[in-house]
Amino acid sequence: MLFVISPAKALDYETPPHVKTHTQPLFVPQASELIDVLKAKSPQEVASLMDLSDQLAGLNVARYQAWAPTFSARNSKQAVLAFDGDVYGGLDARSLPAEDLDWLQQHLCILSGLYGVLRPLDWMQPYRLEMGTRLATAKGRNLYQFWGSQIADYLNQRAAADRTPVVVNLASEEYFKAVDLKALKPRVVSCVFEERKGDGYKIISFMAKRARGLMIRYATAIRAEHVEQLQGFDLEGYRYVPSVSSPDRLVFRREGKG
Numbered sequence: 001m002l003f004v005i006s007p008a009k010a011l012d013y014e015t016p017p018h019v020k021t022h023t024q025p026l027f028v029p030q031a032s033e034l035i036d037v038l039k040a041k042s043p044q045e046v047a048s049l050m051d052l053s054d055q056l057a058g059l060n061v062a063r064y065q066a067w068a069p070t071f072s073a074r075n076s077k078q079a080v081l082a083f084d085g086d087v088y089g090g091l092d093a094r095s096l097p098a099e100d101l102d103w104l105q106q107h108l109c110i111l112s113g114l115y116g117v118l119r120p121l122d123w124m125q126p127y128r129l130e131m132g133t134r135l136a137t138a139k140g141r142n143l144y145q146f147w148g149s150q151i152a153d154y155l156n157q158r159a160a161a162d163r164t165p166v167v168v169n170l171a172s173e174e175y176f177k178a179v180d181l182k183a184l185k186p187r188v189v190s191c192v193f194e195e196r197k198g199d200g201y202k203i204i205s206f207m208a209k210r211a212r213g214l215m216i217r218y219a220t221a222i223r224a225e226h227v228e229q230l231q232g233f234d235l236e237g238y239r240y241v242p243s244v245s246s247p248d249r250l251v252f253r254r255e256g257k258g
Helices: 028-039 043-050 054-066 086-091 098-107 143-147 150-159 205-222
Strands: 002-005 108-112 116-118 166-169 187-197 200-202 249-254
Touching (some): 002 150, 002 205, 028 054, 028 143, 043 054, 086 205, 098 205, 108 150, 116 150, 187 205
Parallel strands (some): 002 108, 166 187, 187 249
Antiparallel strands (some): 108 116, 187 200
């Protein structure tokens, strides 16, 4: 069973990693190709392309210029420890011992506009390139065309060892669109997290993002091997609701103040 999540815009390269274990990213030639395209753009072009402030555009232009195809402890950090958004707050990988990170390495894939797919312990240099960015390359007008079926092919390869291959989708729509579903062979199961609002339930974006990270933390703690085990997820007040779920869409709800 493989879990798929999105990256985060926020990065933490200040906190030293608490483990030394690392791996090299898988799609370095492809990332180098994208970096070459980005290096040719001015700060103003980057600001327009990514809808960034001048300050953020300048920061990321500097990142592109500093990026190198050789990864080391000086210029990189393990991806799951470098990302610092809502999903990663729920996962809280900084508090996980080495054996839990090793399990994550075998079961978690982080989708990335620049790196395609990152394993948790892959070294990653800082960047900003959201999957939805309309960055034109020799392969097409956007990153979906650039990556094509490469991400799905990789997930197929990873899932091939499982007797009943499953991809648990905990990524955003923007990022999961980069997985070519026509090429993807494993069954896809999605998890939905809803909050009580008045008489009904609603997906609240930042809460759902945190819940995705919590789900991965839960799966790690129980060493989940089957989808059915995920139904026991109960962190921070969430409960599985079978009446509104289906085999490929697990719904979890939490009671709020309304």
